[in-house]
Amino acid sequence: MKALKELTGVAAPLPMMNVDTDMIIPKQYLKTISRDGLGKGLFHAMRYHDDGTDNPDFVLNREAYKNASFLIAGDNFGCGSSREHAAWALEDFGIRCVIASSFSDIFYNNAFKNGMLLIKLPQDAVDTLTAQAEYGSNAKFSVDLESQILTAPDGTEHKFELDEFKKHCLLNGLDEIALTLEKENTIASFEKSSTQNHSWLTPAN
Amino acid sequence: MSARTLYDKIWDAHVVSTEPDGTCLIYIDRHLVHEVTSAQAFSGLRHNNRQIRRPELTLAVVDHNIPTSDRSQGIDDPESKLQIDTLRSNTAEFGVEYFDATDVRQGIVHIIGPEQGFTLPGTTVVCGDSHTATHGAFGALAHGIGTSEVEHVLASQTLLQTKSKNMQVLIKGKLQKGVTAKDLTLAIIAKTGTAGGTGHVIEYCGEAISDLSMEGRMTLCNMAIEGGARAGLVAPDEKTFAYLKGRPKAPKGADWDAAVEYWKTLKSDEGAHYDQIVILEAKDIAPVVTWGTSPEDALPITGSVPDPQSFEDEHKQAAAKRSLEYMGLTAGTSLDEIEIDKVFIGSCTNGRIEDLRAVAKVVEGKKIADRVSAMVVPGSGLVKKQAEEEGIADILIAAGFDWREPGCSMCLGMNPDRLKPQERCASTSNRNFEGRQGHGGRTHLMSPAMAAAAAVTGKLTDVRTMVDS
Structure with missing residues (x-):
């Protein structure tokens, strides 16, 4: 996965709570067998009119936010379906960092596995950042992952929490499966003891 | 050892290793796969020249994409067809058991797991689908995962996880006539909110829960995810064992007896700590x-x-x-x-x-x-x-x-x-x-x-x- 150490850019404000993954990427894009090219379907129902033309009112269609690399959303962002297509679509569009007061557990994990950083901040702080993001292309946000600080356009610094392990993987762009497979001996020994103690764990027939 | 919840017990029994920050490698006993969230995971295995660690612990079925009209003559939609054909060839290539659209055992992934006796108490169950929470009805720690995690499980039979908090939802008394598990699960979400369970595993307790059939418990746990919870759990009991006994993939003979003996230990200890407790009166629902x-x-x-x-x-x-x-x-x-x-x-x-x-x-x-x-x-x-x-x-x-x-x-x-x-x-x-x-x-x-x-x-x-x- 892509490493992320620092990021600077414009933030698209989407102050809606409970933005679900159906809304982030709807069903018609789930028939793909590839991870690529899903940015075109991002927020499809809000972003396009029924005839396929752009809805000029939607934030990502406004000139200032067409190249946004941050998204500032409402509480419980990414709830619902486990579809990783939601993370793939955001990443493919160019969003590398989402800020909200909470995220669904599954979406949270999916995003980090795709080189994205999700930042949880109290709702008051999110509201302030949303208001600043409304200033458009001159309102630059930046994040430094090593120090875990998000700097708002007005210079205010917001410290955020993050698990060390997630941070380490994201800073270095590590392949988690390769890391896990290095523990082959530990996994094999766990398996041996669990099969000995609970032979019923192996499915019948 | 101090008093533990049901979730603590299942979690503890599955920790393979722990990182300094508390992130754990958790062993996965059962993996369900369907056509929509697996193709990219199989591609990843192939790309990295990796095998499936234990194919017998994965069961695949087609469900999301197929028409519900007659399917004996194949599927018209070319994209759906490609996705389903891809699952068929992936499972054949990697040696995973697969129920095709014409198999009488085919169905929604969370219906067939329990139906086949593949889902068992005390196991960890994952699937690239958020409604994996359903399997918690059996006292299995079950949750949805993304496609990267599907690939991780296929390759290593493990997942990297941080432990969730414990939440108890206690339903006091008996449900009234005409009130079902669906009303109960929606009433709980109405109270806690869709983010109320975020970061938690819910254990459903109380008389109204014990009274539910296994089907009702599945309905209840199925929507734990809609309340934001990582998983929902109901402690296994005689109803659970009766449901599972004799199912094709459930343990047999001496294995069955040993399993039931272990499953009977799967309940929260007296005095176990919950980070959050929500109480509803059944009569109010x-x-x-x-x-x-x-x-x-x-x-x-x-x-x-x-x-x-x-x-x-x-x-x-x-x-x-x-x-x-x-x-x-x-x-x-x-x-x-x-x-x-x-x-x-x-x-x-x-x-x-x-x-x-x-x-x-x-x-x-x-x-x-x-x-x-x-x-x-x-x-x-x-x-x-x-x-x-x-x-x-x-x-x-x-x-x-x-x-x-x-x-x-x-x-x-x-x-x-x-x-x-x-x-x-x-x-x-x-x-x-x-x-x-x-x-x-x-x-x-x-x-x-x-x-x-x-x-x-x-x-x-x-x-x-x-x-x-």
Whole structure:
């Protein structure tokens, strides 16, 4: 996965709570067998009119936010379906960092596995950042992952929490499966003891 | 050792290793796979020249994408066909057991796991689908994962996880007549909110939970994810063991006895710590319907559409206003005056035999309203067969229901079963999100009995006024 150490850019404000993954990427894009090219379907129902033309009112269609690399959303962002297509679509569009007061557990994990950083901040702080993001292309946000600080356009610094392990993987762009497979001996020994103690764990027939 | 919850016990029994920050490598006992979230994981294995560590612990089935009309002649939609063909070839290449669309054991992934005895108490169960929470009904630690994690499990039979917090949802007393597991699970979400369970694993406790059938417990746990929880759990008991005994993939002989002995230890200790406790009185719960576009937008059928201004929080006010616009509803309208166009009976929430029996009980000898088109999609081929043998199918067909082949169907509308813009549906599924059942479609979530009542009257209806249940 892509490493992320620092990021600077414009933030698209989407102050809606409970933005679900159906809304982030709807069903018609789930028939793909590839991870690529899903940015075109991002927020499809809000972003396009029924005839396929752009809805000029939607934030990502406004000139200032067409190249946004941050998204500032409402509480419980990414709830619902486990579809990783939601993370793939955001990443493919160019969003590398989402800020909200909470995220669904599954979406949270999916995003980090795709080189994205999700930042949880109290709702008051999110509201302030949303208001600043409304200033458009001159309102630059930046994040430094090593120090875990998000700097708002007005210079205010917001410290955020993050698990060390997630941070380490994201800073270095590590392949988690390769890391896990290095523990082959530990996994094999766990398996041996669990099969000995609970032979019923192996499915019948 | 100090007092532990059921979740603590299952978690502790599966920790393979721990990172300094507390991130754990957890062993996965059961992995379910379907066509929509697996292709990219198999591609990843192939790209990195990796094998599946223990193929016998993975079971694959096609469910999301397939039409619910006759499938014996193949599938027309080229994209769906490609995705299904890809699952078939991937499972053959990597040696995973696969139930194809024409197999009687085919069905919704969360219906067939328990049905086959693949889901067992005390195990860890994952699937690239958020409704994996369903399997928690058996006292299995079960949760949805993304495709990267599907690949991780295939390659290593493990997952990197941080431990969730413990949450207890305690239901005191007995449910009233006509109130089902679906009403219960929606009432819980209405109380906790869709983010109320975020970062937690819920254990459902109390008399009303013990009283539920295994089917009811599956309905309950299925929607733990709609309350934001990582997983839902019900401690296994004699009902659990009776359900599993003799199922094809359940333990046999001495293994069965050893398993039951272990499963009996799977309950929370006296004095175990919960980070959050939510208590509901069963007697206060009525049949519930949703009015908005989030599962937390649930109210008793005796209520009316709320005024967005009645919510304290400004973000919630904005969400409610948007919901009412999308749903085409006016604040103050009695919920039982809302007319519907479609009825959908099915899904991993309510596509089991007990659900179809509940519908048959309401509609037997009646006809669905002229304005309504209603479909029943059994959760699996085996559920369908049983319903046909019990005469349920005949009752439903006589009432005017369309009797379909098994699959996820109109729960998410990836196949041709979809709502048209502004069509209003009484649905036994789990999500009323904007566009979930079809672009512009309007979903009201409810129990199978309530959906059956709506089918007959053509509007949302309190089923208690129709049958003596």
